[in-house]
Amino acid sequence: MPQLKVNGRRVDYAGDPDMPLLWFLREEQGLTGVKFGCGAALCGACTVHVDGAAVRSCVTPMASVEGASVTTIEGLSDGETLHPVQEAWLEEDVAQCGYCQAGQIMAVAAFLEKTPDPTDADIDDGLTNICRCGTYHRLRKGVHRAAALRAGRAS
């Protein structure tokens, strides 16, 4: 039976290979932190990590993640120790309705792996998730704060 890893655990999947990863995570794994916003790779609410890269799970068919390692917002923290991006989100009080934020956090976490000390221009180019509540002002501060926290933890 095809397998994949979700938040470090091995899980089986024998269903429709065309089903988007989003629905597998939400409906079959109960990982409802992963959100549905557009279903067309346009908003980023469904962002998860597949083998460390941020992907939009609403357009990622199950067939393409066979053998892959998937991390969702539920698996981002290290037990009770939050990921620096989550921590920064609390410090800057970013969320409003909060619906986009799991996807934002997953996108930013992957972005900082590649761009550990981003400029505002890097942020403008590299982050394309939609926040309908318009939390962008704090979100930008959160990204810078997360970069600093990350650097601090690394040192």
Added chain:
Amino acid sequence: MNAPIISSRRDILRYAGAAGALIIAAPLASCARRAKLEQDAPPPALEWFEGEIGPFVVINADETIVIGSPNPEMGQGVDTSLPMLVAEELEVDFDKVRMVQMPLGLKTGDDGEITWKHVPQGSGGSTSIPENWEALRRAGALARTLLVAAAAERFGVPVAELTAANGVVTHEGTGRSASYGALAQEAAAIAPPAEAPALKPRSRFRIIGKPQKMKNARAIVTGRAVYGIDATLPGMLHAVMERCPYFDGTAISVDDSAARAVDGVVDVVKVRRPPLDGPYDVQAEGYAVVATSLWAAMKGRRALRIEWDHGPYADESSESFKRHCADLLSGAGRIARHDGDFDAAFAGAAETYEATYWEPYVSHAPLEPQNALADVRADAVTIIAPTQTPSSCNRMVAAALGRERLDVKVLPTRLGGGFGRRLSNDYAVEAALISQAVAKPVKLLWTREDDLQHDFYRPAGMHELKAAFNDAGELTGWTHRLASASKYYRREGLPEDEYWTSEFWDDDFPANMTPNYRLEYFSARSGAPRGSWRAPAHTANAFVVQSFLNEIAHRRGEDPLALRLRLLGEPREIPYKNHGGPVFNPGRLAACLKLAAEKGAYGEKTPPGRGRGIAGHFTFGGYCAQVVDVEVDGDGRLKTTRVVAAVDIGSVVNPNGVIAQLESGVNDGLSTALRLAIEIEGGRVTTSNFDTYPLMKIADAPPVIETHIIDNGDAPSGMGEMGIPPLAPALAHAIFEATGKRIRTLPIADQLRA
């Protein structure tokens, strides 16, 4: 000792709320797997909160305090600000407080009518704080009084000798004390006093007025907050629905055989269309595919073969509607208000000005698509849904099912955005009708395309403004002629003659500031459903009125701020009978304009390619002015570099929340002004997803937003909407300063491209 009884009672409430069903966010089938995945964390649950010490407060033996938040949280921060009001009088450490969304509470009143059980419970019109300002402080004071009374009984001392602070009641004389946790059960058994306890003076506030971070933020950043889309009930089926895309259209033929053949599909249910002349209950005729899994339902929907007739608006397009509005404006409309004689003032003026503006239909597009979970049974109905108006949800579902209102329980979840869309509960009615048809709990999910094509849009319209000035430079006449598709059409019992009442607020500036003032409305025909979009008519009207002022000032060679200040005049209270009244104080708006101007260095010269603009507006009792800075490059690329805002909403409950809402309003106003419009072709909405409805991303958001708060100690007004109206006109003004181009049509789209 006492505590286990209380918590077990609460557990019963929590698990028995939905007709005896356990509500969790995980589907039952995968519970075991889920437990393995998240070893320690219990699944996030929805609770049917019920207060024990008064309606809003539960205190556990471990001293944790749970406060019920009556109004739905949609990002506007009420699940922090409302419990702050309770906690202030309750005398507890706010950090120890946990918030829970309350279910809708209704009861039969003395007159036999259905009424609120505790307080009104809706989120809309920026009313959460003003409506609860007193009521929730009283609720906190009541709970504290009961705890103190319990301590008095226990210690055998008079109440007057006891003090309550930080969750402990102390008797100074004997040094005895008892914690709230220890007193909770005794307090719950005491009858409330006949007389409402007195409230603290403002000088003794410890929580109100101090910035508090959002209470449920940790749940959000760990993916554990429960939205409507996450709720489940045991045995629940999934539904998605194909609706008629044509306004008021209907099906000619339906072939659901392929859909029914999809593995997992249980049924295909027709949902009839809404009444054509009365209020909408559902939005459109549709066919719901009900299945054991969401994916099966989605596949089934794709297999439906439906031929739709194009309905009575088949010829409508964005262009035809605009032409229709222009045609209407060439005639005579309904005079909504006329002071003095505008025509005479215009004819006799030293200077006259005219301009015409256009604003499109826009969509709410909350990021969480519409959804509702309904469980319709013979003995009770349960609706769990992201709704701004749980009471109207209850009323509409009861009416659609032919049930008693008190038989319909509604639990609003956290909302993934509202913006006015979830004042309408059509999706909950759909879910209820589908659940009734299949006699099972059903969760209905809309797609983004469903949402953008079946919204209640902000009315589109054409505005024609004229102003007259005399030799002395005084504004002697003003008229605003508006042709639009009113959101009040299809209102029960409201004649077309009154449709203007949702599109003009007839005491809005500059009403009462010029002797000859006329509002004229033209009710345009359109099939597009309309509704309340965050700050409803204020967004449209502030854009045109404030933009027109900026044009007039420029043509008179007068500074736009100076013109506004002299029109507003001295602080004084002018009657304002629209929502947000009863008075409008122009001095408070002037103070905001001056403060924003000062902090935003308005009036300083900007280098070429840059511009700075200003605007201000009074929205639902709150005053807001904004100074916007832009940069426009040689190719017409626009960058909003800074927004400086000044707000006056009377007393501030949570300054951090006020700032967040201002930032949200600025970004919402900007996003909408930049690129958003709903397009219509052939009697249907053609805009379908975020590619054709491109909500703003971070790259276009201003890197600097400053909020300056004037806290004048008056009764508070709400903050959820007033951040939007000044943005678009201040932005258009800044663009004019940078480029010399007037934006009279929204969205800006590519109007600045060379």
